[in-house]
Amino acid sequence: MLPMIRMDDVTENVSIDAWARVFARSPGQRNAPHESDAELIELPGSPDTYLAITIDTVAEEIRSGLYRDPYTMGWVAAMASLSDLAAVGADAMGLVVSVAVPPACDDTFIGGVARGMEEACRTLGVFVLGGDSNATPEISLTGCAVGTVPRLKVMTRLGLEPGDAVYLTGRAGAGNALGLARLTGLPDELFPEERYRPEARIAAGLLLRGRASACMDTSDGVLTTLDQLMRLNGRGFEIDCDWTRVLADDVVELAARTETPHWMMAAGPHGEFELIFGVHAAQASGLLADLEAEGVEPIRLGTVQERPALELVASTGRRTEIDMAPLRNLLDVAAHDPERYLREFRATGRASGLE
Amino acid sequence: MLPMIRMDDVTENVSIDAWARVFARSPGQRNAPHESDAELIELPGSPDTYLAITIDTVAEEIRSGLYRDPYTMGWVAAMASLSDLAAVGADAMGLVVSVAVPPACDDTFIGGVARGMEEACRTLGVFVLGGDSNATPEISLTGCAVGTVPRLKVMTRLGLEPGDAVYLTGRAGAGNALGLARLTGLPDELFPEERYRPEARIAAGLLLRGRASACMDTSDGVLTTLDQLMRLNGRGFEIDCDWTRVLADDVVELAARTETPHWMMAAGPHGEFELIFGVHAAQASGLLADLEAEGVEPIRLGTVQERPALELVASTGRRTEIDMAPLRNLLDVAAHDPERYLREFRATGRASGLE
Numbered sequence: 001m002l003p004m005i006r007m008d009d010v011t012e013n014v015s016i017d018a019w020a021r022v023f024a025r026s027p028g029q030r031n032a033p034h035e036s037d038a039e040l041i042e043l044p045g046s047p048d049t050y051l052a053i054t055i056d057t058v059a060e061e062i063r064s065g066l067y068r069d070p071y072t073m074g075w076v077a078a079m080a081s082l083s084d085l086a087a088v089g090a091d092a093m094g095l096v097v098s099v100a101v102p103p104a105c106d107d108t109f110i111g112g113v114a115r116g117m118e119e120a121c122r123t124l125g126v127f128v129l130g131g132d133s134n135a136t137p138e139i140s141l142t143g144c145a146v147g148t149v150p151r152l153k154v155m156t157r158l159g160l161e162p163g164d165a166v167y168l169t170g171r172a173g174a175g176n177a178l179g180l181a182r183l184t185g186l187p188d189e190l191f192p193e194e195r196y197r198p199e200a201r202i203a204a205g206l207l208l209r210g211r212a213s214a215c216m217d218t219s220d221g222v223l224t225t226l227d228q229l230m231r232l233n234g235r236g237f238e239i240d241c242d243w244t245r246v247l248a249d250d251v252v253e254l255a256a257r258t259e260t261p262h263w264m265m266a267a268g269p270h271g272e273f274e275l276i277f278g279v280h281a282a283q284a285s286g287l288l289a290d291l292e293a294e295g296v297e298p299i300r301l302g303t304v305q306e307r308p309a310l311e312l313v314a315s316t317g318r319r320t321e322i323d324m325a326p327l328r329n330l331l332d333v334a335a336h337d338p339e340r341y342l343r344e345f346r347a348t349g350r351a352s353g354l355e
Numbered sequence: 356m357l358p359m360i361r362m363d364d365v366t367e368n369v370s371i372d373a374w375a376r377v378f379a380r381s382p383g384q385r386n387a388p389h390e391s392d393a394e395l396i397e398l399p400g401s402p403d404t405y406l407a408i409t410i411d412t413v414a415e416e417i418r419s420g421l422y423r424d425p426y427t428m429g430w431v432a433a434m435a436s437l438s439d440l441a442a443v444g445a446d447a448m449g450l451v452v453s454v455a456v457p458p459a460c461d462d463t464f465i466g467g468v469a470r471g472m473e474e475a476c477r478t479l480g481v482f483v484l485g486g487d488s489n490a491t492p493e494i495s496l497t498g499c500a501v502g503t504v505p506r507l508k509v510m511t512r513l514g515l516e517p518g519d520a521v522y523l524t525g526r527a528g529a530g531n532a533l534g535l536a537r538l539t540g541l542p543d544e545l546f547p548e549e550r551y552r553p554e555a556r557i558a559a560g561l562l563l564r565g566r567a568s569a570c571m572d573t574s575d576g577v578l579t580t581l582d583q584l585m586r587l588n589g590r591g592f593e594i595d596c597d598w599t600r601v602l603a604d605d606v607v608e609l610a611a612r613t614e615t616p617h618w619m620m621a622a623g624p625h626g627e628f629e630l631i632f633g634v635h636a637a638q639a640s641g642l643l644a645d646l647e648a649e650g651v652e653p654i655r656l657g658t659v660q661e662r663p664a665l666e667l668v669a670s671t672g673r674r675t676e677i678d679m680a681p682l683r684n685l686l687d688v689a690a691h692d693p694e695r696y697l698r699e700f701r702a703t704g705r706a707s708g709l710e
Contacts, residue, residue: 022469026482039485046401055451055499059491096410098497114377127381130394136414142453144410144499
């Protein structure tokens with residue numbers, strides 16, 4: 001008998017479900033909890049359109065010291081919710097922001113946060129539409145992005161079918177590289193924070209909608225994203241585990257310098273804003289050509305399989321089935337002790353089949 | 356020569372302007388900063404409709420101990436952004452929420468927050484559409500509400516004309532009563548927290564849109580709202596200062612028991628979610644009749660006057676011009692010392708002409 005693959009093996013899913021159980025669902029809502037990166041809501045008076053809306057707060061990454069530059073904080077706070085719009089293929093309108101900073105933050109700091117938000121928006125041709133500000137003991141930055149999606153082209157995390165090709169919109173791992181640099185106290189020059197300027201894939205999302213079989217962003221890392229797609233779809237993946245194809249060059253280089261196994265850059269929880277998508281085999285070549293014409297260079301990750309399991313396939317053909325749940329749940333257990341977290345992450349990953 | 360009445364006499368306006376200066380304005384945005392309670396954005400493909408969107412974080416009210424019951428926290432977090440939709444006359448769709456709570460918060464606490472949000476939404480027939488959760492040292496609850504407004508019926512804070520009648524949608528002061536109770540350490544039974552369940556005036560907003568000359572909610576208190584409308588419109592108000600008509604019965608009663616002057620309940624910074632609106636004299640009676648048919652009992656506050664000043668008119672006919680800027684700015688100065696704040700608030704109010 002197959003092992004049961006369940007959503008609630010992951011504590012974060014359990015927590016979201018606990019909240020969602022209290023809330024009645026809008027009759028105009030297209031998606032159930034977990035099913036899409038952004039909420040998809042019928043727009044009164046617009047029978048062909050869904051409103052796409054999503055909210056995301058950046059706080060833990062600031063408090064833990066992962067981001068030190070206010071520009072990074074603002075950039076990520078804006079991009080994170082815009083990336084959720086990308087993953088549902090929305091035409092993005094922009095976002096409203098809620099900024100909570102300690103009274104002691106000076107104008108330079110606040111200006112840095114604001115410029116990070118603004119330049120993230122300009123990069124994507126969208127706008128900060130408004131916001132709220134508060135004085136709080138710790139920094140917390142929330143973005144709520146809105147856009148629209150044609151109902152006929154709706155794209156969610158659901159819809160993977162066996163045989164679908166699975167792609168990533170660009171090379172990943174920068175989020176985990178920055179995380180590793182911080183957790184191990186690396187000197188700044190080994191992985192400067194300004195290398196972490198991940199861009200939401202709005203343009204790619206517009207090409208993917210109506211054509212990808214499912215889509216989700218990599219904000220929680222590549223393997224976590226695949227794991228969540230597996231749990232949601234009840235389908236698994238065969239993944240080509242030559243990580244040097246998947247990870248950005250400077251991430252691979254950092255791994256080499258620090259003797260960190262590559263899989264940790266794919267399995268870590270701090271991602272960026274690439275999209276992972278499936279596409280039915282017959283439609284893949286047309287979609288890839290359109291993406292490439294837009295300057296996107298998709299990376300083949302593998303194939304959807306019937307059985308809900310994550311199978312890594314080495315270049316030797318050796319297959320390893322991995323279990324991401326213990327790694328995903330580790331964040332709750334050991335996040336407040338960086339050394340212990342890193343040690344347990346490595347050990348748990350190995351025990352889960354990663355190498 | 357008249358004294359200059361400026362937006363930037365109020366430090367909160369200065370702070371909002373500093374943020375807004377960094378952000379390019381969307382070409383599809385109907386309102387400039389400060390001009391409306393919610394942002395009004397052209398909806399692509401819907402030439403007759405604006406999207407209304409707004410974000411509001413509740414954190415300071417929790418940290419300061421103003422709200423102790425998690426249900427109140429959730430209720431207010433939901434209602435605050437829905438009230439901004441009411442003030443632009445939007446058909447509300449619902450809201451997304453971002454909840455940040457300390458890891459130590461137990462299920463009872465979190466369940467209380469969630470129920471407060473949910474029951475606030477049910478009261479208004481709208482929905483929690485989705486959200487984000489984070490672990491942070493202090494509680495912070497953000498709501499981002501969305502809705503739509505017909506472009507031809509747009510309603511903002513701008514448009515007051517001399518002679519317009521000015522109304523409040525319901526009796527106010529509960530927010531400041533709770534604030535007073537907390538600042539003075541009153542026993543709970545004198546003003547129980549569960550009396551503070553202010554409701555956003557969505558239904559009233561739908562009747563006001565296209566008919567009120569301007570509208571703004573009282574979330575920062577009645578006199579602050581009038582002061583802000585004055586600065587924005589460059590018009591003033593003659594206000595009937597029989598506060599017993601304006602304040603709720605239990606607020607008047609609390610003032611009597613605690614020997615607090617009534618004006619403090621109108622001038623304090625912690626409001627509720629009534630709407631203050633202007634209406635051209637010729638249109639007032641029809642609008643009032645429609646509001647009353649909906650169960651809303653508007654209270655006449657006074658009249659718009661040409662000169663940008665807040666004039667309180669006593670029943671004796673005596674006129675007093677008040678200055679709200681020093682009171683509004685006091686929150687920055689003395690908020691962290693409740694006794695000093697209350698003492699200075701009283702003294703500053705008297706010096707500003709309030710009695």
